[in-house]
Amino acid sequence: MSHTSKIFNDASKKVTGRLRHWMTHHPIVSNSVLCINLWIAGDSIAQYSEFKYLKKHEDDDSHDDEKESKESKESQAPKFRDEWDPNRTIGCAAYGAAVTGPVLAKWYPFLEQVCVRNNIVARYGVWGAPVLKVLADEFIMDPPCIFLFYAYMNVFEGGSLENFQKKIQTQFLPSWFTSLAVWPIILLGTFRYVPIYGHAPLINACNVIWDGFLSHRNTLSKHEEKMKQEQNQAEDQGDDAETKNNAKQEQGQGEKIAMA
16 A cells, blocks of 8 residues: 555544544534535525526626627626625525534434334345435425425515415425435435435535525525516506506596687
């Protein structure tokens, strides 16, 4: 074995040993700290993606407008640091620390205990326990966690009960169906080949994209509600203008009749 390989193996064993120690003796604290950072990363990725998406559409919409100099456009273009919403990121990080971290720290060891207590491996083979865990995670744990995330963010953002109901109606099923399409493969490999103490950290690491996805769906619901309100206001203003115009026309006709 080369000297470089020996150093790498020693470092890997040291990291693995510390991870096993922290996840065994301090699972909630370890997962909560990890989830804080991962939710920050996930929401930041989501906000940056939304910023680039909106900027692209604004550029497309203004393509046929009067041409400006390139320097003027660049100076007036918004920067991501100016559009970034820190309150949204703080809310996501707090959810990761208070909910995701503690729940996952207890949930996966609990599933392992259920499988051991019922001799799932002996009865159904080496894939029996992973499949059972995936089914439990997707159909027992995932729906309430998605529901809880939208409820938490609605309270954190000061939303009304009506907003929360609309958010659940429009975002819950797409979020859960996406989870059913993506997570089973990741979970199956994790439950089959990764030791129990590594389940939560690995799944939390994969959660970076999922956290960003949920944050994006939450913001999408807010954006749709805002667009609907603006459309209703525009329609109301149009109705008011039409009513006033009709009133003026009727008044003008009345004056003509009186003069005649």
